[in-house]
Amino acid sequence: MAGDGCNGNGAAAAGVVVPEIKFTKLFINGEFVDAVSGKTFETRDPRTGDVLAHVAEAAKADVDLAVKAARDAFEHGKWPRMSGYERGRILSKFADLVDEHAEELAALDGADAGKLLLVGKVIDIPSATQMLRYYAGAADKIHGEMLRVSGRYQGYTLREPVGVAGVIIPWNFPTMMFFLKVSPALAAGCTVVVKPAEQTPLSALYYAHLAKLAGVPDGVLNVVPGFGHTAGAALTSHMDVDTVAFTGSTEVGRLIMESAARSNLKSVSLELGGKSPLIIFDDADVDMAVNLSRLAIFFNKGEICVAGSRVYVQEGIYDEFVKKAVEAAQSWKVGDPFDVTTNMGPQIDKDQFEKVLKYIEHGKSEGATLLTGGKPAADKGYYIEPTIFVDVTEDMKIAQEEIFGPVMALMKFKTVDEVIEKANCTRYGLAAGIVTKSLDVANRVSRSVRAGTVWVNCYFVFDPDAPFGGYKMSGFGRDQGLGAMDKYLQVKSVITAVPDSPWY
Numbered sequence: 001m002a003g004d005g006c007n008g009n010g011a012a013a014a015g016v017v018v019p020e021i022k023f024t025k026l027f028i029n030g031e032f033v034d035a036v037s038g039k040t041f042e043t044r045d046p047r048t049g050d051v052l053a054h055v056a057e058a059a060k061a062d063v064d065l066a067v068k069a070a071r072d073a074f075e076h077g078k079w080p081r082m083s084g085y086e087r088g089r090i091l092s093k094f095a096d097l098v099d100e101h102a103e104e105l106a107a108l109d110g111a112d113a114g115k116l117l118l119v120g121k122v123i124d125i126p127s128a129t130q131m132l133r134y135y136a137g138a139a140d141k142i143h144g145e146m147l148r149v150s151g152r153y154q155g156y157t158l159r160e161p162v163g164v165a166g167v168i169i170p171w172n173f174p175t176m177m178f179f180l181k182v183s184p185a186l187a188a189g190c191t192v193v194v195k196p197a198e199q200t201p202l203s204a205l206y207y208a209h210l211a212k213l214a215g216v217p218d219g220v221l222n223v224v225p226g227f228g229h230t231a232g233a234a235l236t237s238h239m240d241v242d243t244v245a246f247t248g249s250t251e252v253g254r255l256i257m258e259s260a261a262r263s264n265l266k267s268v269s270l271e272l273g274g275k276s277p278l279i280i281f282d283d284a285d286v287d288m289a290v291n292l293s294r295l296a297i298f299f300n301k302g303e304i305c306v307a308g309s310r311v312y313v314q315e316g317i318y319d320e321f322v323k324k325a326v327e328a329a330q331s332w333k334v335g336d337p338f339d340v341t342t343n344m345g346p347q348i349d350k351d352q353f354e355k356v357l358k359y360i361e362h363g364k365s366e367g368a369t370l371l372t373g374g375k376p377a378a379d380k381g382y383y384i385e386p387t388i389f390v391d392v393t394e395d396m397k398i399a400q401e402e403i404f405g406p407v408m409a410l411m412k413f414k415t416v417d418e419v420i421e422k423a424n425c426t427r428y429g430l431a432a433g434i435v436t437k438s439l440d441v442a443n444r445v446s447r448s449v450r451a452g453t454v455w456v457n458c459y460f461v462f463d464p465d466a467p468f469g470g471y472k473m474s475g476f477g478r479d480q481g482l483g484a485m486d487k488y489l490q491v492k493s494v495i496t497a498v499p500d501s502p503w504y
Contacts, residue, residue: 030217046382055205063231066224090216110337131464131480135183143159144491165488171200244268245269248272249272273430274306274431274474276307281434283437292433309407356407363397400426429470451474
């Protein structure tokens with residue numbers, strides 16, 4: 001299938017590599033089409049702030065068309081009616097095509113989201129295709145149960161696809177988030193309408209193209225780039241959408257729940273914000289703990305929902321840890337994400353760049369001590385220095401609110417009981433990290449911290465088989481694992497009279 005004809009790539013700044021952009025139109029019912037209104041919006045390169053491309057802007061009329069295509073494909077098409085084995089073969093072919101285009105796709109996310117090109121090629125794309133293959137393998141293993149029904153009856157359950165799934169994904173991991181939601185939905189036999197983040201629509205459109213090449217039927221996967229208050233709102237309030245899966249901010253998650261309740265009471269799953277604690281005990285290897293803490297907050301420029309932004313260090317190693325953490329942060333190279341020696345690229349856009357700098361000012365004004373960083377790292381683009389605060393108290397904004405940037409709040413503790421209380425002193429509950437050589441301490445703390453994922457002596461370890469989601473205001477529902485398919489399946493009981501059965 002030919003590209004849709006990119007309409008208006010921005011000019012590249014000197015020395016900045018800009019990948020070819022092939023797809024900028026909406027993908028509805030198997031075709032790339034202009035928005036009904038003819039409108040487009042800009043997606044910008046965070047390395048420079050320059051326009052990268054003009055993308056068709058979906059609004060309610062476009063979402064209506066996409067949902068209609070998805071509904072027709074579900075009610076009358078072959079996708080939910082073909083065997084799970086057949087769906088799995090198509091999804092496996094989809095994964096193969098993604099792998100074949102890994103270099104190009106990693107470059108798209110690098111230019112659109114400021115993500116490291118090398119990380120895209122060796123982590124993001126391979127992890128995404130691993131996810132897709134995991135659910136391809138699960139597609140023919142959707143089983144009901146036999147029921148022991150009293151009397152002269154037999155009973156069993158069916159697990160059937162829920163219908164049309166609306167998927168809204170964030171900008172920090174455009175590829176991973178796409179497949180985290182779309183893979184189980186397609187494996188379950190649902191049809192899907194995806195609204196990618198307006199900051200990073202390019203790779204989602206490319207994946208729609210590859211899905212068609214793999215044999216996903218028209219109407220089964222639709223991609224409608226646009227803004228949350230228009231395209232996103234139209235999707236979540238649509239009377240013909242059966243379920244919505246969302247990853248993003250807690251504030252928007254609340255709006256989605258309200259929209260679902262006011263429309264057709266569609267089911268909702270939410271993976272929302274986080275303020276994750278990383279707890280480091282006296283018996284930890286300090287060098288290992290420093291490197292882990294640096295990764296936990298500065299990886300992906302801190303734009304990750306499970307970032308270890310609150311670092312608690314026990315008093316016996318605190319001074320040594322602080323000294324080495326500052327040195328480690330200062331050695332973390334900020335620069336062009338296409339440079340293989342770079343550790344951290346730019347924040348996603350000007351709004352996020354300014355938001356992070358504002359939180360740094362809050363930290364200083366509220367009395368925290370800035371040890372390193374805290375400033376823009378370049379004259380052009382949205383780069384920020386890795387930042388570390390000490391003398392942080394639990395009531396400060398930088399300790400309570402999700403910053404979504406490279407800002408570490410370092411705090412000291414004495415006892416296990418004290419740090420458990422501090423770790424749970426947050427409205428969020430997405431993840432936590434523990435660094436200790438004591439199995440007893442690791443077991444006690446991991447069972448006491450209110451978080452959906454706890455990493456012990458590691459961080460950012462994800463696997464398709466490990467359920468992922470939050471406690472408290474970090475949301476509900478789980479991605480990953482076979483249980484993630486439950487969001488896209490209904491359970492039906494079938495009970496049949498057996499009047500002449502010799503068994504009760």
